[in-house]
Amino acid sequence: MDFAFDARTEELRAKLLTFMDEYVYPAEAVAEEQRAKLASPWETVPVVEELKAEARRQGLWNLFLPDSEYGAGLTNLQYAPLAEIMGRSPQLAPTATNCAAPDTGNMEVLTQFGDEQQRKQWLEPLLAGEIRSAFAMTEPEVASSDATNITTHIRRDGDEYVITGRKWYISGAMNPDCKIFIVMGKTDPDGDDIRRQQSMVLVPRDTPGVTVKRAMQVFGYEDHSHGGHAEVIFDDARVPASNLIGEEGGGFAIAQARLGPGRIHHCMRLIGMAERAIELMCRRAVARTAFGKALAQQGVVHNWIADARVTVEQLRLLVLKTAWLMDTVGNKGAHTEIQSIKIATPRAVVDILDRAIQLHGAGGVSQDFPLAELYAGARTLMIADGPDEVHQRSLARRELKKYL
Known part of the structure; x- marks a missing residue:
């Protein structure tokens, strides 16, 4: 297993990191200001359309779709580090690049199972972000x-x-x-x-x-x-x-085909959320003083940051292994790993975000930092796409089967 990024991945990573710094992060506050002025809070804010236009111009569009006829033609292993970067701003970056759920899964369904008319009527405008x-x-x-x-x-x-x-x-x-x-x-x-x-x-x-x-x-x-x-x-x-x-009676199989990639995409983005939490923890720790010294000098803060870094590195390796297996032996062959990351990643990221919130005090639960909203999203993923306990049950059965 070679997890080194190839030339195309490195190129896209560099472009995406610059796009995040120059366009996405500055747009977060703008989006909130614009939303307050909309007739309906559910309308798309103007800055999102601006981000979409810029992402398209830069070729940062439909990166999730492995079918080169419709998308970027990236493998799961190539897409993983890109989804992680987008996960640092989950409210804006996936939408800006047309890589947001549930559209991603729906486009995959239409690509794999839709007929020509269905693809023309619905897939094409989805691919175009219209x-x-x-x-x-x-x-x-x-x-x-x-x-x-x-x-x-x-x-x-x-x-x-x-x-x-x-x-x-x-x-x-x-x-x-x-x-x-x-x-x-x-x-x-x-x-x-x-x-x-x-x-x-x-x-x-x-x-x-x-x-x-x-x-x-x-x-x-x-x-x-x-x-x-x-x-x-x-x-x-x-x-x-x-x-x-597809056909009558094919819904269950289509759902399974849809949920496999969806689960790994969520885990990829969760790692990005954890990375942003670590960054915010470090910035807060060096800037904040309590009881006569910076938080960065408090031993418990050292433990939180160190544990978070170790956890993220472990999770990333497991997600990359899963992506590699999906590419080489298919989703069915990677079933154990897909379930493993679905169990491990949300709960670990929730813990990291919880520590980051604690470090920010009252600010951590406020709207002034993204942590509370990130926490809500990460905690929800312990339920979405199948509760953790369902995956634990299935995974345990597969392990026990070896000894029966």
């Missing part, structure tokens, strides 16, 4: 970590599908630029194979029967930059049968 999208899977009434529990019904009626169900925490759905939902539901709820009961369909936002009911908060945050997280009602919403993605 529209946003949402992935409607999670439901409030069931344990959605087990996709076989999904209760939303997708019924065939002639040349149409009729969708009925209730979804929540549908990321990006509050953004008025979100024009399309990929909805997962059951087309064969009584089928013998519980992993062949589900299908996915494309449902335009303006379809009669689709209601974006309310915004869901995350630790009190509404995540305006991301486009929010919504509760969405589908009440006999009708779409053409041609809006089916």
Whole structure:
């Protein structure tokens, strides 16, 4: 395993680091000021469109997509250090480079499973950053970590599908630029194979029967930059049968194909969040005095910073190994490692952010520093894309199987 960055990765890293310093970090405060003046807090602030135009101009666009016909054609190992850099400003950088979830996963689904018409109608404007999208899977009434529990019904009626169900925490759905939902539901709820009961369909936002009911908060945050997280009602919403993605009964397999890359992307960005936390800790420690000496001279602060550095280096190696395996043996061959990073990374980054907040005192929980919002995002990822306990259960079973 050679984790040295190749020439293309080094070039993109250098460009992206400069882009962050010159454009993204200065735009963070501007975005907050602009949002306060918008008619709706869910609208995209003007500075984001400026960032997108500059990122496109510099070739920092669709870096996540390994399909060279549609994206940058990077491997997971090449993309990993770039996603880490973007994770340092998760509210702006991924969107600025058109590498933000859930659009990334939806574009991957359309690239792999969409037909020609679906790609032309929805993938092309997503690739161009002209529209946003949402992935409607999670439901409030069931344990959605087990996709076989999904209760939303997708019924065939002639040349149409009729969708009925209730979804929540549908990321990006509050953004008025979100024009399309990929909805997962059951087309064969009584089928013998519980992993062949589900299908996915494309449902335009303006379809009669689709209601974006309310915004869901995350630790009190509404995540305006991301486009929010919504509760969405589908009440006999009708779409053409041609809006089916892939085949009937293929929804579970598509979800698994979508979630694998999504999990590693989250972990890559989490490492960037941890790096920013360490930077803020160090800056605070040398600038702040308590009880007659700088915080940087306090032994407990030394421990926090040292432990954080060791943890980040360990996590990065595990994520890079996972990326390398995904590239060389495929997602299935990297299953153990994907689950390992999904378990290890959010909880470790939450701990680092917690220490950083503590070091900043009252400022750490305020809006004057990004730490509280970073903490909310990192803590949520212990639930999103499958709770940690689900991955622990699966990983433990795989280990025990060797001895049974």
